[in-house]
Amino acid sequence: MRPLVHRPPGSLRTRLILGVTVLATAAVLASQLIGFAVLRSWLLDRVDQQLADFHPPTRAYTDALRDDLPDARPGAGTLPSDFRVYFYDSEGRRLNLSMGTGKRAGPRLPDSADGLRLREARPASVPAADGDSNWRVVRYSGPDGMSAVVALPLDTVEGALSRLGWLNLGLLAVTVLGLIALGRWVVRLGLLPLTRMERTAEDITAGDLGLRLTDTDARTEIGRLGRVLNTMLDRLQRALREGEASEARMRRFVADAGHELRTPLTAIQGYAELALRPEARSEHERRQANRLIVHNAERMSLLVDDLQLLATLDKEPSYRREPVDLLSLAADAVSAAALHGTTHPVDLGPLRTEADPTGTDELELVETVGDPHRLRQILENLLSNARTHTPPGTAVHIRVGTGRQGRTGASTALPEGAPVAVVEVADEGPGLRPHDAAHVFERFYRADPSRSRAHGGSGLGLAIAATIAEGHDGRLELDTAPGHGCVFRLVLPNLPAEWRTDGAADS
Template identity: 55%
Template structure:
């Protein structure tokens, strides 16, 4: 099947729909008219056949024709009533006789002999006219003494009727095509108006107006369902773009912060190394001091790089190897290690007490599942954070126990609580290690950023401003998420801080 040239193909959907509707409607009208025309022609010819078969020449007519006399009952031509019937006779030898009955113009083209005509008795047939392009309907009948008669009727009336009906059908088809083109174009334009609005919305969005939405969202129509799908796609696209923007901002901030943190020790290393190179006769005391400062800055840079490597490793390998962990013993060991690093601090261990929890007021063994080394690092970071950012006389407590996840207990979001991880399923059982202090607490703005990488809140009085790298809580939160739990903070100005590590009691 040959395809239309590209310049002749309709490009608009509206044009295609109107063209298809016009072709189908016109074809349907023409098929109906052709069927009616065929049925009418068949019915008219049937009427002619009935007239032919009902007519029989009387026997005396055959004898009169054979003897060469005019039929006795035949009226004069001027008294004969007009009739379309024509009757022709064949003699006993099968030769066509010149005499015929009937009047009117035109004659059928009949064979000169019976055998050449091939007409069967009582079976109507169509033969052409002797002159012109008309046709006749004829039927043969046997008479006495071997004679035969052929009765003929012209089909002029049938031809005229069918011709008029044909022209009428063509006119109806043309009117139908024109009407469908005009009315169908208006109907299609009206029906495609919602789709046109979707098109305009898509163009606006392509032009940069990402806040646009499709208004036609009825689930009962195809365009409405398209609008729903389009809006859903837009929401996902906006969310993806926002995530991309946040990721890019966080990445730029991370790179800037990492560069800033690494630049300080690198600058110190470079300065003291140049000092040793340019002053070879430096006193032993100053040389030893320079060596110590170089070692301190190298150690600081090494710890920073190790922290960054750990964050990258945790992000790439979320499947942490789990094993049974005694959280009570883990908390006790972490408190002991923190007491060595902060000898002036008093850190106590107590059971978890919650109105909706399972705390009994006594220290019981709480066995969870996870990586002991990583969980110990989380506790070490939380305890160092509490000791660094609270006044020297502030009290620090570690609570160990189990609870049911909820807004009043833990694991779920609520006002005044922040976390970098998602909430745990409500009502689920979780094991908890909580580090609580009665220090000055954090403002809401600081609390929202406390789990960000390289973020450092103002330390307590007496602590160095640049102590720590600002990665401890980010590492602790990442480890908690890798264990299927979360690290959260409840705080407020003047209310102290309560960092809570929650681990699922069942398989994570």
């Protein structure tokens, strides 16, 4: 058994031309066959009508018998046109006398009427006695049990049909050749947008990722395909850019983490080696070295804890779900800040609105749903950031209320018109430049180019706060300008009505 060989299909252009040609050829051939059949039926109907209009007279039957007598002189009657008439006697024998003349051979008729197989007055076609022509014959009953067969030749009909057949064959050949030639041009013109798409795709594959397909008319199939492909290319390019940005952030993250860990590790190693030297050290020097070792170990431990917390929040964040009074959280944060010292005075007030920019309204109860411990951590990080990046004596204001959203955020904005609860931490420090404000929520980012720890922590506090806010379906926003301080705004969904009705929900 021969193995099956898979042959690849031809090009789309070839298949379209072949399909159109086959369909058009079939349509032309079908119309020609229908026309041929209609014309043949019409011509046969005319011959049949002529046969139906001619009936041999009674005298013809009598003359046929008389001429058939042994003593009679045989002869033939003369008929107009090409009619031929043949007689059968009462016993079914064909008589010698026939009416009609002509050079062509007559129809092939049997010698016995039993072999005619013709029904009364029903025309039928029989072959000629000699040659390839045919006759149309009809049988009529005569007197005294006799019968007659009237015949007309079909030479005219067959000649006309033969000429028509050759004409149709020529027209079919011309039509097929014309369809192939015209179909190639039409298909090439119709597939021109696909050809342009192919060339554009080749250029994109070569590396020009900014190219897009130009045929995007939504009214055509190719245009809709072009729009879909352009959308796919945009998404792929955006995914590539995001992948490159993510890879760059990862490299920067690893470098920053290594930089942050190297500093305390180097300090610990240096002081440890110093403590192991055999030279005698004073008690004060040993205590100083031990204190620096503990300080750097604590610093490294805090950094590792922050990294572990970020990894946990990114992977599978787990938050409690219960009503949280943001006003109480803010008051606790103010109390805790007072315990850290008085270098940065912190006060609590209502949220300023456009209707009341001075903030003279009374404090209002503002509630949301979330994890109180994590939300308190956001406020602590924001306050720590304000103390770290502003000069001593700079005032810090915490404002609580319901209101607006800012300009720069760490995640996407909340739905338009949704009720929100807001906690602001505003300082009167030097503020940030627009470039720094756009990156302040990134991990390990510091506005200080020197990366000195004296001007900031590890650079993870705002990233942790933004991650927790996003996990509560909220966001962190920043309004700032050089010389005008910073306003960090925690925006959270307001407490839903069902929580107000039912009290608390299971965490």
